[in-house]
Amino acid sequence: MSARPLLAPDAAIALGIASTAMPFARTPDDEVERWLRVLRLHGQVGIALQAIGVSEVPLAGADEGSEHGAASASASDHGDAVARVTEHAVRIAEERDRRALTTTDILLAVMHVYGEDFDRVLQEHGTDRKEVLERLGDA
Numbered sequence: 001m002s003a004r005p006l007l008a009p010d011a012a013i014a015l016g017i018a019s020t021a022m023p024f025a026r027t028p029d030d031e032v033e034r035w036l037r038v039l040r041l042h043g044q045v046g047i048a049l050q051a052i053g054v055s056e057v058p059l060a061g062a063d064e065g066s067e068h069g070a071a072s073a074s075a076s077d078h079g080d081a082v083a084r085v086t087e088h089a090v091r092i093a094e095e096r097d098r099r100a101l102t103t104t105d106i107l108l109a110v111m112h113v114y115g116e117d118f119d120r121v122l123q124e125h126g127t128d129r130k131e132v133l134e135r136l137g138d139a
Helices: 009-024 028-039 043-051 081-095 103-124 129-136
Strands: none
Touching: 009 028, 009 043, 009 081, 009 103, 028 043, 028 103, 043 103, 043 129, 081 103, 103 129
């Protein structure tokens, strides 16, 4: 069995910033928005998200009717969102046989933890899971 992956610098920064942002999220959609804002600025994921045009805010009119996240319980109701994403990211990095946990592992973990909420928010930003994964080369 291999050693647990180390934390790459970009991933460490992203997780640190996320840990300060998540307490202010009210819904799963809010949490996903915060993850996107953080991830679009760091590492390979940041390069990929910016290359496909994911902006800091949803496209105009995209948030109309976005009460989906408000209707469901916040992911934080079931434990610390950053801890859950980190736990999944470590598993993903191990499965990918990586020495270091990267922003790609964090993104894949966010996709797993938030599921449809993540997909909905990505659509509001003008893209989808498939396009992001293709850009990262993990499709």
